[in-house]
Amino acid sequence: MGLPQVRQEPWYPGQLGVRGSDIPLGLRWDSSGIVLYVNPDANNDSDGNDGLDTQDPLSTIQGAVTRLVAHQTAIGMSLRGSVIVCSGLAYDEAVTIPSTISDCKLVGSGPSYNLPHWASTAVNTTPCLTINAEGWVVEGFQFNPPALSAGIRVNWFPASSFVAHQTIIRNNMFAGGWSGLYGVEFVGAPANVHILDNWFLEMNNDVDTTAYCIFVSECGTANPYMCEIARNRFSDADNYIGNLNHAHGFNMSLFKDNVFEDGVSIVPTTFLDLRGGTLGYNIVTGNYFGGTYTQAGGYYANAFTPNNCWIGNMAEPTPAQVADNGFTIAVPV
DSSP states (O other), X not given: OOOTTOOSSOSSOOOTTOTTTTOTTOSOSSTTOOEEEEOTTSTXXXXXXXXXXXXXXXXXXXXXXXXXXXXXXXXXXXXXXXXXXXXXXXXXXXXXXXXXXXXXXXXEOOSSTTOSEEXXXXXXXXXXXXXXXXXXXXXXXXXXXOTTSEEEEEEEEGGGTXXXXXXXXXXXXXXXXXXXXXXXXXXXXXXXXXXXXXXXXXXXXTTTOOOEEEEEOOOSSOOOBSOEEEXXXXXXXXXXXXXXXXXXXXXXXXXXXXXXXXXXXXXXXXXXXXXXXXXXXXXXXXXXXXXXXXXXXXXXXXXXXXXXXXXXXXXXXXXXXXXXXXXXXXXXX
16 A cells, blocks of 8 residues: 655665665654655645645644644554754644644744744644644744643543653743743643653733643643653743642652852742642752742642652752752652
8 A cells, every 4th residue: 555645766866875865755753654754834735735844834733733643544553763954933723733643743943042933822722732642742843832832732632542741842032022821831730741851931921920830730630741851941920830729730850950040130039839749759859959949939849758769869958858968858848
């Protein structure tokens, strides 16, 4: 059975010393996947194109996701390992990845660290990206979250087959622009989600200071489980990581090597709030903690204190929970 709409010429002529440059299906990270290109700035972009090379790109990211689903349905096999390459300067759309297409990659390939931009201004109450499937990797974008929603939402609703386990969100910027509500929003209990090497800044709700860089929403399911939040930078936001009513949080998760800045234009109310997790067993180590390392200063461990490890973080050596050398030795109180 031949693959539908797959161009037979290589993505570039074969080049000496460049492995894979003569593969007819183009650049892939798995043998079962394909590559789709999205560039709304191209002269001939259209969601009617096949999107299989840079000369005939698609117009929208949602158009690429829809085409992936159609390809997979047509051939009756998984297209895991497929890559959507987004090389335009800006995208303004609310994209949903359905539960039927998993283990793919969404890459922003702009000319600088903060390009392409991705907003969702037309649908201000909907995230820029909603992930309902396992194993997606998202990297290389500047998300501009809407005023009433998130840059990225990861879902876990088994009854609806929404399972965003093993999502990787890395090397992005989440720039709220003084109005974005959430950078990354967890809904339900996605497990093994990795948030790595991102920069979160300027999440701000002028009405009631309820914006968060990473937010765990109220829901009737369990809490995010065995996640990793590492090497991120948090700057100038209403709150950095937490939940509005402290009813939901992280369990058995790792928070390592992040920088929680004091805040200049916006001083955070909450830096790191893990009170909502029902199990605890979180490990918090190697971080830089701005402000004052106390509960009043915006730091909260899980209620199951013996099951938490908040050791080896850098903080001002004022409270007793910080040693004279500036490293934390106990949970904040």
